[in-house]
Amino acid sequence: MRSDRPVGVALVDDHPVVLAGIEYWYTTSGHPITVLAKGHDVAVATSGPGRDADVVVLDLQLSEATPAYRELKQLVAQQRQVIVYTMKDSQDAALTCLDLGAFTYLTKAEGERHLVAATLAAAEGVPYTPPALAGAFGSDTRRGRPVLAPREVDVLLEWFQSESKAMVAQSLGLSVRTVNTYLDRVRIKYANAGRPATTKANLVARAVQDGLVSLDEL
Template sequence: MAADDAITVTLIDDHPVVLAGVKHWYSAADPPIEVVASGATVETAWTPPGDAAAVVVLDLQLNGRPPVYGDLRRLIDADRQVVVYTMRDDEKTALTCMDIGAFTFLTKAEGEEHLVAATVAAAHDLPYTPPALAGAFGADTADDRPKLSLREEEVLIEWFQCESKDLVAQKLGLTPRTVNSYLDRVRIKYANVGREARTKANLVARAIQDGLIDVDDL
């Protein structure tokens, strides 16, 4: 990977030891991941150079405050790729973050392997579901699932398992425009039930929650 293609991260956590440890993990990654800004407040992600990072890694609880769901929502609304990295490990918190639109949710107990992998996936908008999040999806019994047609489900699942929409079109005998139309309708249906899914990774998370696909199938 060329230097210009390096993955850049803004790291937000109020524990200096965590900041130092994560920076070390990223520097040891292959290829290395560049932390362009770090700090104890979300403002770090809104000011240069943190405002231009490909990925924001966000601790949910900063300086003794309750979870910063409002700050997470503002980042998502600005089309930032956010990896939530937190000490909280309850299913409600994980699902709330995903419903808001976080790229993924990791507990700090999941450590280096999953944080580095999730960061790389977020930078390239590829699905990534760490163990704690997979467990939360499995326990979710929410009934606010959109009603997708069989064809919408088929296109959605094929897209998760193919490298491009063109390949989905070839496999299902559709045009790429028709594939896009089906995926747009799926996104609209999720938005209409209050569960927006703007990216492919978000759609994967929704599909796992709703039992359309299993983590092992990806």
């Protein structure tokens, strides 16, 4: 993962001290991470300088009433890379956020090191699984897992280990067009199951959740 490219971040949290703390972490991280916008409302990430942020860090509890799933859906619909960063240490909440298209799920107890690393990974589109999320994956017994054909699984797993679809095609003796077809089928199946996976990082997360690949293998 490259860490020398400037990364812009939008912070959405209803606690000013948390916003200030995260910005300080980024400033002192030794990486070129800049907070472009911050505030208590998701609008800071969808208008003004926040629109250009590579990564959005979203607090799941923006109100006492309900988790910010609606705001997460809004950001994902705009194809934003969203790190859910929350006090809520909940397997169900973590898996729900992943199913809605979040890049990853971090508890605030996991702290600076994981947030900075996840931010860099999100900017590069490289999967990142912090400890709490790994535990949620390992105990996920929910329904809604699509049935993938053996060849779809072969292509998916080979793609996780390859730098390009051309390499996948060469390794499996397929054309790039056929590789794209298989991956499109997998994405459609996940979308139909209500678990969209529009990016490679999302597909990796789904594969880990569904036991197609282990974290050790990745």
